[in-house]
Amino acid sequence: MPDSTAAVSTSAHDDVHSPALLHHFATPEQQRNSASFGMWIFLGTEVMFFGGLFCAYLIYRRWYFADFAAASASIDVKMGAINTAVLICSSLTVVLAIWGAELRNRALMIGMLLLTMLFGLTFLGIKGIEYKQKFDEHHVPGASFNFEHEEVPSQPGHYANAYHAQIFFALYFIMTGLHALHMVVGLGIFTWLLIMAWKGRFTPEYHTPLEIGGLYWHFVDIVWIYLFPLLYLIDRHK
């Protein structure tokens, strides 16, 4: 985690009262610690939020492994892999943006924020294409869902149970959908960070919003790092 303490240690014995220091905090350090601690706790709630879904997923995957493997084989692993790479790159650019703030390098900070948002939008675009494919294939759960005569991988002649495949797709859409919703929220946060950065609010001494926004972004990336193998790579090993 980018918890860059080096740049902040100078601010403690600065007697200049920072304009960003809120009235109820004694020192900028206390404020910064509180903010990042608050974000870590929030991420704890997010772990439990997604945890409920992962729990449901793992139970059904164990029960209906063959059907889940067949359903998983129908989603496009290339797209998922590209998206994984895109998100990992975006985590790097977030860290570089914070580095830019610490170096007082405005161009680096703003450039990297823009690049992060570009990666985020790319991810959502690719995700949208994948959803469109599933929609065209009638793999969206509901009245028009159809998963008949789909073979189970590595078991020729065995067809997947459509009900069980529907549970896979239901969980697929809820898990990736909630993840995408978190990406949209993240883009909103980063738009705000970009405006703040543009106005010159972030300095080597004070860039807490960048740090905690970055924490959030990394978390959303990490959720995807788990979603990708769980949803895309069931029984792909030959």
Next chain:
Amino acid sequence: MATATVPQIERENYLNKEYGIGSWLLTTDHKRIALLYLISITFFFFIGGFYALLIRLELLTPAGDLVQADTYNKIFTMHGQVMVFFFLIPSIPAVLGNFLIPIMVGAKDLAFPRINLLSWYIYIVAGILMMHCMLTGGVDTGWTFYTPFSTAFSNTKVIEAGLAIFVSGFSSILTGLNFVVTIHRMRAPGMTWSRLPLFVWSHYATSIIQILGTPVIAITLVLVVAERALHLGIFDPRLGGDPLLFQHLFWFYSHPAVYIMILPSMGVVSEIIPCFSRKRIFGYSFVALSSIAIAVFGFLVWAHHMFVAGISVYAALVFSILSYAVAVPSAVKVFNWTATLYKGSIHYDAPMLYAFGFVGLFTIGGLTGLFLSALGIDMHVHDTYFVIAHFHYIMVGGALMGYLGGMHFWWPKISGKLYPEGWARLAALVVFLGFNLTFFPQFILGYLGMPRRYHQYPPEFQVLNVLSTAGASVLAVGYLMPMIYFLWSMRYGKPAPNNPWNAAGLEWTIQSPPTTFNFPEQPVVTWEAYNYDEIDTGHKQEVQVAG
């Protein structure tokens, strides 16, 4: 104890600093937000109470003659949902915790004042959604939303109720998050963990549950709503889904939620008993850490709600044993409170009467919980009025008694006015008698086999049901009394001194009502918690005060 005299001219405080509706709706002052919560949860308490009244009226006679079966299903469902999610969960944390935690740790405000205000607005949005659900037909699934009834069969407003409770969860999460950060990061110099008031410790434990448990009910409700809207099959056995999975996810939050309700009450009682016994709390660290133990054990007992639902007998054994284990930290608290009373100089003021009521009723509620965690007895009394009586002893006899005790104890600090002590003692007595008359007969009814959630019953159960309904009427009077005299005291009550109880704790060292930033200067704590021996021998708490 800066001053004991009451000044003639009202000093500037958080109540009179600004006037106008905008100064309340846009406030970030934790004390004003606490009052916003107080008004909101009182509103929902009376809504929930109204449904309780309808339940008791229907059960006055064996025949289902007041409402039809379907209506009755909606009434008990909305009684449960409103009372649990819109009154009990926010009650003590959002009102007393919000008001007191920053002051008790020696801070000017919670760590995130704007998030604190946001949590109230989220609560209000959730409340409006819930009201909308109730006014457009209500919901009949029971507060537990059991699938597949809720997802495939019920013809009522399940999605609306689910969304309302989903939204209210975020309010609860943000409150807990704010408390944890405040307790970790905002403590005054000298306010070490071992000097924290036990009220703060119990809220710390409560917040852990809110932070880690609430997101699970949120995702569960998302799945219920999606399943109901789209028939996905996640919880529907006809489509390969598992209804038990829903129950596991639901109770993973909803059992610990009971501790969200009771732990803050235990914190209140841990403040009141030392004050009115004039003694240091017995076994401070045991009381403090037992709160954490309850929070941790509380996450490991959920399946005791599912003993008859078809879980494996080995799982049931493990959950039964773990449910017994949670009784240990609870008993540690009760024994420590009792030991604090021993040889104390006991004063029978209204807060203490509520605290006594709490200890007794919580003990009964807790012990009957052990009956229910025993596999054999649970088979017999599962889904009967025995269960109803048990959890009302915890939630009403426990959580609500603590809430009322705390409201009386800190009312002089909150309002700056003294409530009428005689009326308050009478109200405490009425609540205690009314409560027992309402719910003790239900233990017997349940043991005799009267099931919950039916609007009619065999005639031989009528005597006990009439007793229960009579008790509910007494209880209603007991609840109305404090509301009337609290409101009365705001206008006509005597001005409260800074420390009317001669109590320990930072909140009693500042003026009543406090100023917006609580302390004139950063306080420095040099004394241990509950130093009643020092207070009563004239040793003053040294607080740095401006001027």
